[in-house]
Amino acid sequence: MIGQEHWGLPGGYVGKDENIDDAAIRILKTRTGAEKVFLEQFKTFGNTGRSEKDLSYLPESIWFRQRFLSVGYYALVDYEQIIPVVDDISTACEWKNVHELPDMMMDHRQIYEAALETMRFQLNYKPIGYNLLPEEFTMPDLQKLYETILGKPLSRGNFQRKMLGYDIFIKHDKERKGGAHRSPILYSFDQVKYQAALKTGLKEAW
Amino acid sequence: MIGQEHWGLPGGYVGKDENIDDAAIRILKTRTGAEKVFLEQFKTFGNTGRSEKDLSYLPESIWFRQRFLSVGYYALVDYEQIIPVVDDISTACEWKNVHELPDMMMDHRQIYEAALETMRFQLNYKPIGYNLLPEEFTMPDLQKLYETILGKPLSRGNFQRKMLGYDIFIKHDKERKGGAHRSPILYSFDQVKYQAALKTGLKEAW
DNA sequence: GGCCCATTGTCTCATTCTGATACAATAATA
DNA sequence: TATTATTGTATCAGAATGAGACAATGGGCC
Numbered sequence: 504m505i506g507q508e509h510w511g512l513p514g515g516y517v518g519k520d521e522n523i524d525d526a527a528i529r530i531l532k533t534r535t536g537a538e539k540v541f542l543e544q545f546k547t548f549g550n551t552g553r554s555e556k557d558l559s560y561l562p563e564s565i566w567f568r569q570r571f572l573s574v575g576y577y578a579l580v581d582y583e584q585i586i587p588v589v590d591d592i593s594t595a596c597e598w599k600n601v602h603e604l605p606d607m608m609m610d611h612r613q614i615y616e617a618a619l620e621t622m623r624f625q626l627n628y629k630p631i632g633y634n635l636l637p638e639e640f641t642m643p644d645l646q647k648l649y650e651t652i653l654g655k656p657l658s659r660g661n662f663q664r665k666m667l668g669y670d671i672f673i674k675h676d677k678e679r680k681g682g683a684h685r686s687p688i689l690y691s692f693d694q695v696k697y698q699a700a701l702k703t704g705l706k707e708a709w
Numbered sequence: 710m711i712g713q714e715h716w717g718l719p720g721g722y723v724g725k726d727e728n729i730d731d732a733a734i735r736i737l738k739t740r741t742g743a744e745k746v747f748l749e750q751f752k753t754f755g756n757t758g759r760s761e762k763d764l765s766y767l768p769e770s771i772w773f774r775q776r777f778l779s780v781g782y783y784a785l786v787d788y789e790q791i792i793p794v795v796d797d798i799s800t801a802c803e804w805k806n807v808h809e810l811p812d813m814m815m816d817h818r819q820i821y822e823a824a825l826e827t828m829r830f831q832l833n834y835k836p837i838g839y840n841l842l843p844e845e846f847t848m849p850d851l852q853k854l855y856e857t858i859l860g861k862p863l864s865r866g867n868f869q870r871k872m873l874g875y876d877i878f879i880k881h882d883k884e885r886k887g888g889a890h891r892s893p894i895l896y897s898f899d900q901v902k903y904q905a906a907l908k909t910g911l912k913e914a915w
Numbered sequence: 916g917g918c919c920c921a922t923t924g925t926c927t928c929a930t931t932c933t934g935a936t937a938c939a940a941t942a943a944t945a
Numbered sequence: 946t947a948t949t950a951t952t953g954t955a956t957c958a959g960a961a962t963g964a965g966a967c968a969a970t971g972g973g974c975c
Contacts, residue, residue: 519776523755547753547780549729570725572778574753643923660925661963668961683972684922849952866954867934874932889943890951917975924969932961940953945946 509608512615513587513596514573527576534588534596540634541579545621548573548614577618581635623653628704630671633692641679641687642666669705671696715814718821719793719802720779733782740802741784741791746840748784751827754820755779783824787841829859834910836877839898847885847893848872875911877902 515530517523527544531537549572587596599605607615625631631652632645642663650656666672673693678686721736723729733750737743755778793802805811813821831837837858838851848869856862872878879899884892 517755520757522757523753523778544753547729547750547778549723549780551726551728572729572753572780574755574778641923658963658965659923660965663924665962678923678970680971682922683920683970685924685970687923847952864934864936865952866936869953871933884941884952886942888951889941889949891939891941891953893952919974920972922970925967927966928964930961930963933959935957935959937956938954941951943949945948 510605511608512611523574531578535585537580544576546575546617575614579635628706630697630700639689639691643687671700716811717814718817729780737784740794743786746784746786750782752823753780781820785841834912836903836906845895845897849893877906
């Protein structure tokens with residue numbers, strides 16, 4: 504952020520004649536190039552005085568000197584395929600490792616944590632992996648993805664049992680060779696079932 | 710709503726120097742008198758053209774002719790203890806039966822449905838009942854509350870087993886007499902455990 | 916080619932959770 | 946005292962979950 508030593512989460516304005524969901528799609532596309540990925544609103548942040556510091560040296564017209572709301576959205580993308588793009592008010596834009604997050608401006612840390620919490624929670628109800636894994640992947644691949652998001656290890660056997668129980672995969676008749684051990688079976692997502700599961704959810708509640 | 714034949718959900722403006730959570734608390738208090746009840750943000754609505762009708766006969770300054778966002782909050786209150794209060798731009802404000810909901814302005818129907826969905830979902834993770842039931846209540850009372858929210862009947866025995874398993878109640882050594890049948894046992898919420906369950910959630914996820 | 920090792924697929928077992936149902940307890944009433 | 950409606954509680958089968966075992970397999974090594 505120009506004139507600030509702190510990083511911030513990427514964001515942008517909502518156009519006066521733009522739906523907020525469309526704004527999220529547009530901003531994601533502008534800043535990352537990503538399209539048609541999982542993108543969901545999770546929470547709106549609207550505390551006053553969100554910027555603790557004295558910002559009077561900045562022009563009054565700048566957004567974070569006025570009253571504003573941040574409608575939080577999070578997206579799931581494959582970071583290797585994404586090149587972050589700087590915007591007008593920033594000096595840099597890049598990926599950061601979640602285990603080495605720098606200090607962030609205003610309440611962005613809190614926003615990040617709310618997004619993470621929502622995402623972990625959603626993991627129980629919505630399938631993930633499409634767009635995050637290659638077209639063909641193995642169960643250990645998928646498990647690593649879940650473990651990364653949850654930040655903790657999962658039991659192999661039980662993970663596989665649970666996932667396959669969801670019945671959203673297409674099993675291929677081939678394995679991925681490589682490594683001095685048994686080869687894992689390759690799967691793809693069954694798009695029809697995957698999309699259906701996204702809508703109806705993986706679990707019933709009551 | 711003045712000049713409109715349709716009803717709307719109660720709402721209000723956020724002050725320029727007011728946190729949105731505080732605004733929700735204030736508006737709830739103003740319109741219902743309720744304080745210190747369960748009140749939670751669930752979703753933000755920001756489509757353009759949310760009012761389908763031609764509103765050009767109204768002054769441009771009126772809020773729903775301009776661009777606006779609605780940050781949705783829902784509260785749980787005992788409707789017998791609440792008297793809805795009219796605001797400046799409305800002609801009436803009253804309770805409606807959810808099974809006989811009138812047509813609502815703009816996207817308020819959608820907002821209502823999102824709130825209901827969130828609430829039903831949360832039922833699995835957060836205890837409810839405090840402020841909605843009298844200080845002392847029975848398991849059948851609580852079950853009726855759940856059934857009302859979920860809109861479907863639940864099995865008696867299993868409901869009781871599950872609830873008591875949460876261990877958030879204080880069991881009293883008395884029953885509520887009345888009716889030609891066995892008297893149900895009276896319970897209260899254990900405030901410490903109840904509040905703890907509100908924070909940590911009733912279920913673990915992964 | 917035969918042996919070893921790391922990882923994977925799959926099975927089993929015990930525990931817990933859930934849905935369905937049954938039955939005994941109890942208060943009001945006749 | 947018998948009847949009835951509702952409640953408290955137990956039981957049973959099935960599903961879901963956590964922990965662990967074991968066989969299968971591909972590559973490296975000799």
